[in-house]
Amino acid sequence: MSKLRFRVVEEAFDRKAVSVDVPAERPEEYYGKYVFNRKKMSEYLPGEVYNALVYAIDNKESLSREVADSVADGMKRWAIDNGARHYTHWFHPLTDGTAEKHDAFIELDGKGGIVEEFAGKLLVQQEADASSFPNGGVRNTFEARGYSAWDISSPAFILDKTLCIPTIFISYTGESLDYKTPLLRALNSVDKAATAVARYFDKDVKRVISYLGWEQEYFLVDEALYSARPDLVMTGRTLMGHESAKNQQLEDHYFGAIPSRVEAFMLDLEIECHKLGIPAKTRHNEAAPNQFELAPIFEETNLANDHNLLLMSLMAEVARRHNFRVLLHEKPFAGINGSGKHNNWSLGTDKGVLLFAPGKTPVENMQFITFVVNVMAAVHKHNGLLKASIMSATNAHRLGANEAPPAIISIFAGTHLSEILDKIEKSTQDELVNMSSGKEGLKLGVSQIPEILMDNTDRNRTSPFAFTGNRFEFRAVGSSANCASAMIALNAAVAEQLIDFKTKVDARISQGETLQHALLDEIRALIIQSKAIHFDGNGYSEEWKREAERRGLDCETNVPKIFDSYLKESSVNMFKTTGVFSEVELAARNEVKWEMYTKKVQIEARVLGDLAINHVVPVATRYQSLLVDNIIKIKSVFPGIKGEEFAACDIATVERISEHMAAIKEEVTRMIAARKKANRIECEREKAVAYHDTVLPCMDVIRDHIDDLELMVDNEMWPLPKYRELLFIR
Numbered sequence: 001m002s003k004l005r006f007r008v009v010e011e012a013f014d015r016k017a018v019s020v021d022v023p024a025e026r027p028e029e030y031y032g033k034y035v036f037n038r039k040k041m042s043e044y045l046p047g048e049v050y051n052a053l054v055y056a057i058d059n060k061e062s063l064s065r066e067v068a069d070s071v072a073d074g075m076k077r078w079a080i081d082n083g084a085r086h087y088t089h090w091f092h093p094l095t096d097g098t099a100e101k102h103d104a105f106i107e108l109d110g111k112g113g114i115v116e117e118f119a120g121k122l123l124v125q126q127e128a129d130a131s132s133f134p135n136g137g138v139r140n141t142f143e144a145r146g147y148s149a150w151d152i153s154s155p156a157f158i159l160d161k162t163l164c165i166p167t168i169f170i171s172y173t174g175e176s177l178d179y180k181t182p183l184l185r186a187l188n189s190v191d192k193a194a195t196a197v198a199r200y201f202d203k204d205v206k207r208v209i210s211y212l213g214w215e216q217e218y219f220l221v222d223e224a225l226y227s228a229r230p231d232l233v234m235t236g237r238t239l240m241g242h243e244s245a246k247n248q249q250l251e252d253h254y255f256g257a258i259p260s261r262v263e264a265f266m267l268d269l270e271i272e273c274h275k276l277g278i279p280a281k282t283r284h285n286e287a288a289p290n291q292f293e294l295a296p297i298f299e300e301t302n303l304a305n306d307h308n309l310l311l312m313s314l315m316a317e318v319a320r321r322h323n324f325r326v327l328l329h330e331k332p333f334a335g336i337n338g339s340g341k342h343n344n345w346s347l348g349t350d351k352g353v354l355l356f357a358p359g360k361t362p363v364e365n366m367q368f369i370t371f372v373v374n375v376m377a378a379v380h381k382h383n384g385l386l387k388a389s390i391m392s393a394t395n396a397h398r399l400g401a402n403e404a405p406p407a408i409i410s411i412f413a414g415t416h417l418s419e420i421l422d423k424i425e426k427s428t429q430d431e432l433v434n435m436s437s438g439k440e441g442l443k444l445g446v447s448q449i450p451e452i453l454m455d456n457t458d459r460n461r462t463s464p465f466a467f468t469g470n471r472f473e474f475r476a477v478g479s480s481a482n483c484a485s486a487m488i489a490l491n492a493a494v495a496e497q498l499i500d501f502k503t504k505v506d507a508r509i510s511q512g513e514t515l516q517h518a519l520l521d522e523i524r525a526l527i528i529q530s531k532a533i534h535f536d537g538n539g540y541s542e543e544w545k546r547e548a549e550r551r552g553l554d555c556e557t558n559v560p561k562i563f564d565s566y567l568k569e570s571s572v573n574m575f576k577t578t579g580v581f582s583e584v585e586l587a588a589r590n591e592v593k594w595e596m597y598t599k600k601v602q603i604e605a606r607v608l609g610d611l612a613i614n615h616v617v618p619v620a621t622r623y624q625s626l627l628v629d630n631i632i633k634i635k636s637v638f639p640g641i642k643g644e645e646f647a648a649c650d651i652a653t654v655e656r657i658s659e660h661m662a663a664i665k666e667e668v669t670r671m672i673a674a675r676k677k678a679n680r681i682e683c684e685r686e687k688a689v690a691y692h693d694t695v696l697p698c699m700d701v702i703r704d705h706i707d708d709l710e711l712m713v714d715n716e717m718w719p720l721p722k723y724r725e726l727l728f729i730r
């Protein structure tokens with residue numbers, strides 16, 4: 001059996017870098033080659049159709065039937081010119097990935113042949129059988145049909161000779177069954193709310209745009225090794241495996257030289273990204289061995305999220321060309337860092353002003369403080385919900401483990417911003433007004449922040465939500481997640497807060513207060529009210545957990561219970577005010593979350609049970625029996641006390657192996673019983689809680705015994721590639 005392991009290890013270690021097909025042109029020439037962007041639109045669409053489409057995109061309006069037909073025709077011609085034969089509505093169901101159903105462009109011509117056609121109605125809207133996608137009962141309660149409809153704000157693209165049309169996915173009765181619909185609603189709502197507040201400072205602001213720059217972390221594993229680990233294949237993570245003697249303790253991987261095989265993969269991936277208009281920019285090694293990161297230039301949030309989803313599919317595809325498998329799981333290996341997907345997020349006006357960036361004038365700085373403080377208040381009010389938005393069965397293994405934020409949301413503000421907040425909080429109203437209206441700018445110190453904040457070096461890596469100079473970095477997001485989940489909750493929560501803020505400021509003004517007075521008063525109230533969320537200390541420490549509890553922050557660690565936050569009154573109201581989710585949608589989506597949680601743990605438990613009983617125990621038995629043979633032989637060669645002495649060491653090992661095997665069998669039996677019992681529970685929430693409380697703990701126990709056996713059993717016999725083999729690409 002171990003022959004397989006040795007063969008795959010040898011295969012993996014012998015592998016050389018695959019050569020990359022680098023285009024002859026420079027990136028600026030092939031960038032966006034496969035995207036139906038404005039340049040292609042202007043080439044393929046009649047002038048008036050182009051204008052109508054651009055107008056609809058910019059003003060979030062829908063297309064008339066005639067325009068849609070003409071756009072579809074132009075898009076089809078462009079796609080065919082670029083080798084496409086099929087088209088698909090590309091959408092983001094409530095699973096981790098994307099969905100597509102391909103149709104050829106062909107229609108019968110009535111003369112025994114075909115014509116390549118694509119009608120506007122097929123571009124704009126399609127009926128999709130929604131019943132086989134997770135829908136949390138919405139499908140049962142309402143109608144068995146769903147629709148996908150083109151999101152014109154996101155350009156169509158060609159992937160694998162298929163024209164992909166980004167779409168939203170909704171039920172016949174209008175409930176969202178995807179991530180894109182509520183994301184667009186949340187972005188719309190934060191645009192409206194933030195624009196209204198930004199107009200206090202600049203009356204000409206027409207629009208506020210939400211920006212997202214994600215940093216995608218991932219692991220690479222050689223495909224031969226991957227295939228020899230059923231746990232990786234089935235669950236995306238290793239369910240067993242003793243720590244390697246060397247892993248990341250020497251800190252020699254982070255920013256280290258990139259292995260040539262990996263560099264070839266990265267180059268290939270970047271070229272593919274650029275052809276698809278994904279502005280991939282940064283690449284480097286991450287902290288753990290075999291862990292890497294890719295980050296693009298930030299973009300408008302909806303587009304950035306499409307690009308991240310597209311990237312995740314591209315990575316899987318390109319990795320195969322290089323004989324790698326990409327692991328997007330948040331915690332593929334125990335004992336070393338997991339992978340996140342930092343969501344760098346900001347708001348900016350249509351005039352190019354970033355609202356979380358300190359400005360050059362007192363007015364701009366007042367605006368900066370206003371927006372930053374409102375974000376803090378929103379994150380404080382909805383800290384439990386924001387945690388729920390990033391939580392999953394897989395991310396749960398990362399949060400609170402090695403070098404990862406705990407399952408508590410707090411905000412890191414940094415020394416300079418903290419000082420400013422402090423000053424505002426402690427000053428009297430008159431002092432504040434005096435300070436903020438002096439000729440030389442805000443004496444709050446705010447006038448000096450541009451320089452200081454921009455090279456803000458005290459970057460706290462332990463915070464799940466950090467202010468980083470001109471943006472916030474939501475670091476708790478998991479590497480496999482659809483960023484939309486976090487972006488929906490965050491943008492909507494901030495929208496609600498800004499609406500509330502504006503109402504209060506306006507009320508003060510209507511009572512005769514000056515704008516400046518009103519703003520400062522409300523800002524100070526928010527600083528005081530949301531103090532608990534502000535934490536600049538070490539988020540990895542045990543004291544912080546106790547402190548956070550004292551501060552009343554959400555410290556729940558039980559994943560299925562964390563999802564309850566979506567149904568809290570404050571969340572339901574917030575999503576209603578912002579028009580992002582109805583209560584029906586929230587309830588349905590939580591059903592999906594609980595169901596997904598249960599299924600993921602269930603699959604892991606089955607795989608682990610199988611590996612334990614059918615792979616590990618038989619090998620340990622064989623090794624044990626070798627030892628027993630040896631003991632008998634020693635005793636026959638050395639009768640009496642000498643033989644006893646010589647055999648003692650093997651006898652002890654046999655005993656320990658027996659104990660581990662007995663414990664594994666017992667625990668697997670217990671785990672199966674726990675599963676059976678949980679499976680009988682009807683309520684999805686209770687079932688998920690049962691899986692969390694009674695199945696998961698068995699898995700940890702089983703793993704510990706297996707990992708001990710790995711160190712005892714003859715290396716030649718051990719069937720599964722070990723961490724030291726999986727984790728070091730040659």
Ligand code: ADP
Nearest residue numbers: 211212213214295296297298344345346470471
């Ligand atoms: P880090 O030092 O945290 O790795 P980087 O400079 O690599 O930071 O940037 C990380 C990501 O943040 C990139 O995708 C970058 O484009 C994005 N980013 C930078 N500024 C903003 C902003 N104002 N809003 C949103 N994302 C931003």
Ligand code: MG
Nearest residue numbers: 215342344473
């Ligand atoms: Mg970062």
